[in-house]
Amino acid sequence: MKTLLTGLALVVLAWAAPAAAVAPAPELYTQHCLSCHGAGRLGGMGPALLPESLERLKRKDAVATIRDGRAATQMPAFGTVLSADEIEALADWIQSPASPAPAWSEADIRASRLEPYPPGSLPDSRQGEVAKADPMNLFIVVEAGDHHVSVLDGDRMERIFRFPSRYALHGGPKFTPDGRYVYFASRDGWVSKFDIWNLKVVAEVRAGLNTRNTAVSSDGRYVAVANYLPGNLAIFDADLRLIKLIDGRNLKGDARSRLSAVYDAAPRKSFIIGLKDLPEIWEVSYDPAAQPIHDGYVHDYKMGEAIATPGFLNPRRTQLDEVLDDFFFTQDYTHVVGASREGRGQVINLDVRQAITRLDLPGMPHLGSGISWLRDGHRVVASTNLKDARVSVIDLQDWRTVATIPTLGPGFFLRSHENSPYAWVDSMMSPTARDTLQVIDKQTLEVVARVRPEPGKTFAHVEFDRHGRYLIASLMEKDGALLFLDARTFQEIKRLPASKPIGKYNLYNKIQRSEGTSH
Numbered sequence: 001m002k003t004l005l006t007g008l009a010l011v012v013l014a015w016a017a018p019a020a021a022v023a024p025a026p027e028l029y030t031q032h033c034l035s036c037h038g039a040g041r042l043g044g045m046g047p048a049l050l051p052e053s054l055e056r057l058k059r060k061d062a063v064a065t066i067r068d069g070r071a072a073t074q075m076p077a078f079g080t081v082l083s084a085d086e087i088e089a090l091a092d093w094i095q096s097p098a099s100p101a102p103a104w105s106e107a108d109i110r111a112s113r114l115e116p117y118p119p120g121s122l123p124d125s126r127q128g129e130v131a132k133a134d135p136m137n138l139f140i141v142v143e144a145g146d147h148h149v150s151v152l153d154g155d156r157m158e159r160i161f162r163f164p165s166r167y168a169l170h171g172g173p174k175f176t177p178d179g180r181y182v183y184f185a186s187r188d189g190w191v192s193k194f195d196i197w198n199l200k201v202v203a204e205v206r207a208g209l210n211t212r213n214t215a216v217s218s219d220g221r222y223v224a225v226a227n228y229l230p231g232n233l234a235i236f237d238a239d240l241r242l243i244k245l246i247d248g249r250n251l252k253g254d255a256r257s258r259l260s261a262v263y264d265a266a267p268r269k270s271f272i273i274g275l276k277d278l279p280e281i282w283e284v285s286y287d288p289a290a291q292p293i294h295d296g297y298v299h300d301y302k303m304g305e306a307i308a309t310p311g312f313l314n315p316r317r318t319q320l321d322e323v324l325d326d327f328f329f330t331q332d333y334t335h336v337v338g339a340s341r342e343g344r345g346q347v348i349n350l351d352v353r354q355a356i357t358r359l360d361l362p363g364m365p366h367l368g369s370g371i372s373w374l375r376d377g378h379r380v381v382a383s384t385n386l387k388d389a390r391v392s393v394i395d396l397q398d399w400r401t402v403a404t405i406p407t408l409g410p411g412f413f414l415r416s417h418e419n420s421p422y423a424w425v426d427s428m429m430s431p432t433a434r435d436t437l438q439v440i441d442k443q444t445l446e447v448v449a450r451v452r453p454e455p456g457k458t459f460a461h462v463e464f465d466r467h468g469r470y471l472i473a474s475l476m477e478k479d480g481a482l483l484f485l486d487a488r489t490f491q492e493i494k495r496l497p498a499s500k501p502i503g504k505y506n507l508y509n510k511i512q513r514s515e516g517t518s519h
């Protein structure tokens with residue numbers, strides 16, 4: 001009887017014990033996260049923690065990051081400081097909309113600007129290791145594993161410099177025409193201007209809270225940044241001083257859009273801008289002689305001298321019948337070959353400002369990584385597919401699909417060079433074939449080789465050297481590598497260790513707008 005009573009008492013005691021209190025997530029944030037991730041979750045030393053910034057992070061990974069921290073970063077482990085319930089509460093909270101809604105005004109942009117090396121403070125000639133290299137055969141490499149950028153001497157196949165970048169750079173870095181400066185955009189909106197001749201970050205600005213990419217005008221005078229949050233296009237001068245913000249609104253001003261990307265259309269002296277939520281494509285001229293445009297739009301951002309010439313730095317809109325946000329441009333930039341979110345393709349003529357034909361492209365073409373070349377006297381464009389194991393090849397004269405090349409899996413990037421008979425495609429969207437690059441003969445349109453250096457490890461994104469003699473491909477792993485492959489024999493020549501190298505960018509190919517790479 002005594003034992004039974006004791007047992008009952010224990011049960012009652014256990015039932016009555018209060019559950020450990022879970023502090024509200026906003027309080028936990030203020031106490032543990034704010035010093036690095038910033039007020040309003042807008043980011044600071046650490047990245048922004050807004051749903052828009054965390055779209056790519058699965059909830060279970062957010063929980064694991066808070067609990068275990070992140071190796072090789074400043075993010076500590078909170079597993080011993082916070083309870084499991086508190087960690088769950090924080091993970092939920094950072095993935096819910098911030099209140100008040102995050103804002104990033106002109107004043108915020110201007111106040112964020114940093115200029116460690118003002119114009120004129122560094123030598124106007126190439127210094128140190130850069131002076132010894134062919135300046136046009138340098139490569140810039142974005143290493144996402146530990147958020148660094150490397151500079152490679154393409155002739156010696158050596159890394160000559162490595163520096164920490166902003167958190168999560170994305171998209172192609174963009175070069176000035178003389179090859180001295182390169183601009184990087186981070187997903188959190190930071191744009192950094194790097195002086196390649198002096199190996200120094202010379203200016204930075206936070207252009208938005210969630211940024212897609214950046215473009216540099218072909219005269220090197222303007223830098224345009226496409227933002228998701230807030231949905232706008234920010235235009236800067238070459239030293240990253242804000243000139244103008246163009247809001248992602250339609251003509252009537254009653255609908256808004258995020259901007260999906262901005263590209264430089266050098267032959268047109270303009271930027272072309274894709275909209276994520278509106279069926280429009282914009283062209284913003286940076287030619288001071290641009291004709292006035294009377295589109296009825298209220299241009300309410302009247303800053304600086306940019307509006308002195310109407311039409312100049314103001315959007316010219318082409319209305320579409322559906323939203324397009326992934327593009328390939330013909331070499332003269334007259335035509336945009338675009339795909340909708342559902343993968344439907346169409347061709348838009350930027351001069352007549354309308355769609356001229358639809359494309360027969362199944363699956364989800366990734367036209368943004370399209371490349372072109374001459375085949376039997378016809379210029380063709382090839383595109384990978386994000387859903388299907390195929391590369392589509394389209395004739396740019398009659399817009400017919402001339403071939404569908406079967407691949408091992410859905411691919412992301414396609415690359416070649418004027419001096420190479422081959423195009424290289426990955427299958428990085430495939431769980432089983434992401435470790436293999438395939439080599440396509442540009443004339444027969446057949447896969448002629450497969451390169452699989454490390455089974456099971458993601459192997460993707462290729463960039464040729466300026467002469468087309470070799471190419472560099474990424475082993476996209478935390479302890480990854482840059483593999484130098486002979487362009488004719490496909491054999492490995494050399495390997496450099498790298499921390500999840502993503503994109504590689506050859507100065508010459510980018511500045512000359514090689515037909516085999518993106519620009």
Ligand code: DHE
Pocket residue numbers: 056144169170171172173212213214260261368412461502503504518519
């Ligand atoms: Fe990218 C370029 C959009 C996911 C690596 N990516 C681009 C560009 C756009 C874009 C619009 C062109 C920018 C330019 O040239 O200035 N990317 C998107 C997406 O919408 C998508 C599918 C989803 C997203 O989260 O944004 C996406 N991209 C990725 C990745 O997951 C990749 C593989 C790894 C990463 O860094 O996030 C990735 N994107 C890249 C790279 C380029 C790029 C390496 C530049 C390619 C080049 O050679 O120029």
